[in-house]
Amino acid sequence: MSAPQTSTPTSSPIADRLRRAARDPVVVSGIAALALWVVAAIVSPAFASWSQILTLLMLASFLGVIAIGQTLVIIAGGEGIDLSVGAVATLAAIIGSRYMDGSNENLLLAVVLALGAAAIVGVINGVGILMFRVPPLVMTLGMIAVVYGFIRLYTGGRPAGSAAPALRTLVTGDTVAGIPGVLWLWLALSVLVIWLLRRTSYGWRLYAVGGNPNAAYLSGVNTKAVKLSAYVLSSVFAGVGGLLLLGYTQTVFLRLADPYMLPSVAATVVGGTALIGGVGGYLGTIIGAILLTVLDSFLRILQLGGGAGDAPRQIIYGLVLLVVLSAYGRQRRLRQ
Amino acid sequence: MNTLTARAGTSVSNLTRARMPMVATTVLLIVTVTAAATLQGNFFTPYGMTANFATILPIATVAVAQTIIVLSGGIDLSIGTIVTLSSVVTVRLMDGGDPSQVPLALAAGLATGAACGLFNGLLVAVLRLQPIVATFATSFVFGGVALLVLSSPGGTVPAVLTGGYRQVFAYLVPVPALLLLVLWLAWRLLRAQRIGQYLYAVGGNAGASYASAVPVTWVRVFAYTAGGTVAALAGVALLANSGSGDPFIGNELTLGSIAALVIGGTRLRGGAGGAGGSILGAIILTLIQNLVFFAGVPTNARELVNGAIIIIAIALAGLLTARSERAGRSEGRTA
Numbered sequence: 001m002s003a004p005q006t007s008t009p010t011s012s013p014i015a016d017r018l019r020r021a022a023r024d025p026v027v028v029s030g031i032a033a034l035a036l037w038v039v040a041a042i043v044s045p046a047f048a049s050w051s052q053i054l055t056l057l058m059l060a061s062f063l064g065v066i067a068i069g070q071t072l073v074i075i076a077g078g079e080g081i082d083l084s085v086g087a088v089a090t091l092a093a094i095i096g097s098r099y100m101d102g103s104n105e106n107l108l109l110a111v112v113l114a115l116g117a118a119a120i121v122g123v124i125n126g127v128g129i130l131m132f133r134v135p136p137l138v139m140t141l142g143m144i145a146v147v148y149g150f151i152r153l154y155t156g157g158r159p160a161g162s163a164a165p166a167l168r169t170l171v172t173g174d175t176v177a178g179i180p181g182v183l184w185l186w187l188a189l190s191v192l193v194i195w196l197l198r199r200t201s202y203g204w205r206l207y208a209v210g211g212n213p214n215a216a217y218l219s220g221v222n223t224k225a226v227k228l229s230a231y232v233l234s235s236v237f238a239g240v241g242g243l244l245l246l247g248y249t250q251t252v253f254l255r256l257a258d259p260y261m262l263p264s265v266a267a268t269v270v271g272g273t274a275l276i277g278g279v280g281g282y283l284g285t286i287i288g289a290i291l292l293t294v295l296d297s298f299l300r301i302l303q304l305g306g307g308a309g310d311a312p313r314q315i316i317y318g319l320v321l322l323v324v325l326s327a328y329g330r331q332r333r334l335r336q
Numbered sequence: 337m338n339t340l341t342a343r344a345g346t347s348v349s350n351l352t353r354a355r356m357p358m359v360a361t362t363v364l365l366i367v368t369v370t371a372a373a374t375l376q377g378n379f380f381t382p383y384g385m386t387a388n389f390a391t392i393l394p395i396a397t398v399a400v401a402q403t404i405i406v407l408s409g410g411i412d413l414s415i416g417t418i419v420t421l422s423s424v425v426t427v428r429l430m431d432g433g434d435p436s437q438v439p440l441a442l443a444a445g446l447a448t449g450a451a452c453g454l455f456n457g458l459l460v461a462v463l464r465l466q467p468i469v470a471t472f473a474t475s476f477v478f479g480g481v482a483l484l485v486l487s488s489p490g491g492t493v494p495a496v497l498t499g500g501y502r503q504v505f506a507y508l509v510p511v512p513a514l515l516l517l518v519l520w521l522a523w524r525l526l527r528a529q530r531i532g533q534y535l536y537a538v539g540g541n542a543g544a545s546y547a548s549a550v551p552v553t554w555v556r557v558f559a560y561t562a563g564g565t566v567a568a569l570a571g572v573a574l575l576a577n578s579g580s581g582d583p584f585i586g587n588e589l590t591l592g593s594i595a596a597l598v599i600g601g602t603r604l605r606g607g608a609g610g611a612g613g614s615i616l617g618a619i620i621l622t623l624i625q626n627l628v629f630f631a632g633v634p635t636n637a638r639e640l641v642n643g644a645i646i647i648i649a650i651a652l653a654g655l656l657t658a659r660s661e662r663a664g665r666s667e668g669r670t671a
Contacts, residue, residue: 132651135604142647149640269469311483318476
């Protein structure tokens with residue numbers, strides 16, 4: 001009964017492969033993103049222009065970089081989730097902008113301090129979750145209040161400074177082969193993370209801990225160290241995302257990266273990384289981030305409702321998310 | 337006879353084990369109440385009690401709603417927007433101050449909450465979507481609909497509700513405290529029913545429940561629907577407290593409901609805990625916020641101190657719960 005179903009003898013290998021592809025989250029999300037983009041381009045031809053595509057990808061890159069850590073934490077399992085990424089990204093942007101203060105002189109110091117602060121939050125998350133056994137959802141939720149509280153104390157409610165010109169050109173200006181620097185950076189980080197997950201022993205240990213922590217422990221994997229590293233990396237990548245966002249907006253405000261908190265989870269899950277842990281990868285998250293960004297931009301372009309403001313956009317965003325999730329983000333039946 | 341005494345023995349140890357999280361919660365409650373009573377001069381006056389319980393009731397009610405859902409093995413990140421949506425529906429229907437419309441408006445508000453809960457329940461139990469992401473998606477839907485119903489803060493709540501909410505009985509018993517008691521009694525009643533037992537069974541082990549002919553799918557749908565209905569009650573309490581409608585009034589309550597539940601000793605994985613603890617958790621949470629205010633912490637540091645104290649409280653509660661669970665497991669292995 002429980003054995004995996006094999007293909008019936010009559011079906012050809014091609015049909016079999018197609019059927020498997022239809023169940024692959026990366027393929028489904030990719031097709032959904034493409035379909036949405038085609039619809040958007042038909043409705044508003046400007047959507048299909050090269051510069052608009054680059055802008056879309058640039059917007060997706062902030063979510064994509066923040067979601068790197070989210071993917072690692074969710075793969076590491078144990079109900080792993082990091083809701084503090086939005087707050088940490090904001091923290092990094094605020095510290096970065098204060099030390100850069102609109103010049104390139106202190107750029108390196110600012111980046112080091114911003115990412116260092118982010119890493120500290122990650123360590124606190126990890127200690128709370130691993131040593132005090134606070135559920136990850138609650139611990140990272142609670143850290144949001146702590147991080148924003150720290151930001152309020154640090155800034156007195158009025159964030160200072162602005163992005164360094166070098167950071168600004170990296171994100172919006174400097175183009176290599178016609179493509180903004182931030183996209184090259186995202187590509188490099190993506191290759192690095194996918195290599196880390198698929199080809200290194202660290203990646204294997206991460207999947208092992210997420211899939212079956214007891215088996216991983218008995219095989220000599222230091223499960224706590226692996227999980228701690230996932231939370232620290234999550235905060236650091238959130239910090240990188242926050243700095244990139246700073247380069248885009250150039251000045252900071254108190255809730256800068258808040259809108260990235262739950263979408264980072266959604267992008268990861270839409271990309272096929274299951275919240276139970278041990279399953280998935282970063283390629284899916286990239287597609288998920290692009291899908292969510294295309295959807296968001298499309299709904300903004302439609303300018304639904306006019307006077308009613310944001311409401312119809314929100315409703316449709318939620319409903320489309322549900323449709324995409326019900327395509328494959330489903331849990332197993334009780335009766336197998 | 338022997339088996340009988342043995343069973344009595346295990347039931348006693350079961351009892352003490354089940355009470356461990358409660359002990360942590362009670363200790364926290366005593367500490368916060370004592371601190372609040374010393375720092376807040378008017379704590380034990382009709383005014384102080386009314387002010388405190390008026391803020392506690394909405395968050396405690398949402399915490400109870402979340403508890404019902406979490407016990408069954410789910411979670412609802414849209415619960416704050418359900419509170420908002422049912423409160424704006426209610427305030428739109430009773431706007432104009434005509435007291436005769438109040439019952440209809442309240443019924444419509446509750447029905448809205450129940451419908452939202454049912455929608456969540458069907459998504460999670462029948463479509464089998466992962467609760468965290470599914471309810472995250474529906475929070476956009478409910479929040480958006482709330483903005484359509486009431487696009488900007490406004491609307492007036494009849495004096496029957498706002499006045500009644502501020503009444504005080506027997507010098508120190510304000511109406512919100514009585515309502516809190518009623519809420520707890522209703523929970524005890526639910527728990528005594530078969531469906532109440534099913535909630536724990538499904539949250540504890542869905543597979544085993546299914547094998548024992550528990551209607552798992554419908555228990556989950558029930559949990560979300562009941563949670564949505566109770567969340568609508570919190571929406572009404574918020575209206576009675578503030579006196580007007582606001583399309584964002586309850587959205588912040590989602591995080592508070594989860595924090596209150598964990599402080600109250602309910603296991604986030606489901607199957608253990610109870611709404612009584614969550615009510616105490618909500619009281620502790622609110623008192624901590626008041627304490628930080630009354631202790632004269634500088635304005636800019638308040639949020640940080642508040643957040644840090646809540647995390648420490650959760651960690652303490654979690655540490656004790658984890659201890660008792662581990663003790664329980666090793667005992668099970670030797671037996």
